[in-house]
Amino acid sequence: MKPTLFIGDINVDIMMGGLESFPIPDREITCASFDVALGSSAVIAACTFAALGGECAFLGLAGRDAYGEFMLDGMKDFGIDISPVVRTDKVKTGVTVNLIHGGQRTQVTYGGTIPELDGTPINRSAFAGFGHVHFAGPYQQTKLRPHITRLLKTARECGLTTSLDPQWDATEQWQFVDEWLPLLDYFFPNADEARSITGTATAEEACMKLSARTRRVVVKAGKDGAMLVDGGALVPVRPPQIRIVDTTGAGDALDSGFLYAIQARQMPLRDALRFGVATASRSCTFVGGAAARSSYDDVVQFMKDKM
Numbered sequence: 537m538k539p540t541l542f543i544g545d546i547n548v549d550i551m552m553g554g555l556e557s558f559p560i561p562d563r564e565i566t567c568a569s570f571d572v573a574l575g576s577s578a579v580i581a582a583c584t585f586a587a588l589g590g591e592c593a594f595l596g597l598a599g600r601d602a603y604g605e606f607m608l609d610g611m612k613d614f615g616i617d618i619s620p621v622v623r624t625d626k627v628k629t630g631v632t633v634n635l636i637h638g639g640q641r642t643q644v645t646y647g648g649t650i651p652e653l654d655g656t657p658i659n660r661s662a663f664a665g666f667g668h669v670h671f672a673g674p675y676q677q678t679k680l681r682p683h684i685t686r687l688l689k690t691a692r693e694c695g696l697t698t699s700l701d702p703q704w705d706a707t708e709q710w711q712f713v714d715e716w717l718p719l720l721d722y723f724f725p726n727a728d729e730a731r732s733i734t735g736t737a738t739a740e741e742a743c744m745k746l747s748a749r750t751r752r753v754v755v756k757a758g759k760d761g762a763m764l765v766d767g768g769a770l771v772p773v774r775p776p777q778i779r780i781v782d783t784t785g786a787g788d789a790l791d792s793g794f795l796y797a798i799q800a801r802q803m804p805l806r807d808a809l810r811f812g813v814a815t816a817s818r819s820c821t822f823v824g825g826a827a828a829r830s831s832y833d834d835v836v837q838f839m840k841d842k843m
């Protein structure tokens with residue numbers, strides 16, 4: 537199996553858990569736990585993939601600052617090849633502050649390096665030796681986004697398979713999605729994203745609609761699990777009943793669990809979706825998107841115990 541290339545954002549997640557209430561203007565409240573964790577959709581996906589046993593590299597932009605070092609050290613520790621990462625001293629590494637209260641999460645992001653990753657210099661040479669490329673979070677990455685169509689075409693010409701997790705588009709315009717869908721092997725929206733893209737009322741309808749426009753769509757539905765369309769039929773997979781600690785990056789964990797199951801373990805689609813849901817749900821039992829560090833055996837055991 538050739539390694540996978542992850543292209544996308546690099547940012548730190550500041551996790552404040554167990555808030556006594558949601559923030560109140562002009563008042564100070566306290567929280568019970570604090571962590572600085574590896575953040576960003578693409579990094580969490582890459583870390584999850586590497587922890588499962590997949591070989592991968594990361595292409596992104598990190599600041600020449602303490603949080604940039606933190607992110608690169610963290611990725612190296614997972615065994616990710618970070619040689620394609622570009623450093624900058626023009627902007628600081630992005631930061632997302634996660635405020636967690638009663639199972640709900642409010643986020644504040646300082647973009648920093650996130651919108652500054654420039655797609656212009658990325659060309660065929662970036663794809664040499666890889667078997668798959670995964671893009672994540674294009675709507676916060678304004679300088680990368682206009683290049684993704686070209687990069688997907690180039691990747692396919694170089695023999696790679698492709699995937700993309702759109703994350704939320706605050707404008708709900710979903711610029712370029714029409715161009716990307718035919719060039720993707722796997723598309724990973726969550727239920728809100730899928731409904732907004734298709735203008736449908738339910739995740740199920742959105743999944744059916746998207747499956748007519750792309751090779752394979754996996755719609756993630758939080759506590760309801762995830763679904764895909766196989767042979768014209770909707771296949772839902774329910775997550776196990778578990779105590780949720782933190783859902784940060786669960787969707788990214790699902791993307792990578794699913795991709796790893798297909799690519800490294802040649803699992804049939806439905807088994808791969810179950811494996812992806814299990815990888816994601818297990819990640820919800822840890823604070824921080826990459827903290828679960830689930831190995832393949834960990835996920836298999838989790839499925840035996842819980843699903």
Ligand SMILES: Nc1ncnc2c1ncn2[C@@H]1O[C@H](COP(=O)(O)OP(=O)(O)OP(=O)(O)O)[C@@H](O)[C@H]1O
Binds near residue numbers: 812
């Ligand atoms: N409350 C929950 N209980 C059990 N599993 C959950 C829960 N929330 C999320 N998951 C697991 O995580 C997967 C992905 O969740 P979700 O729909 O939140 O993705 P997402 O919105 O893309 O997440 P992200 O915040 O990473 O972008 C689900 O399919 C499920 O397996």
Ligand SMILES: [Mg+2]
Binds near residue numbers: 726788
């Ligand atoms: Mg998501």
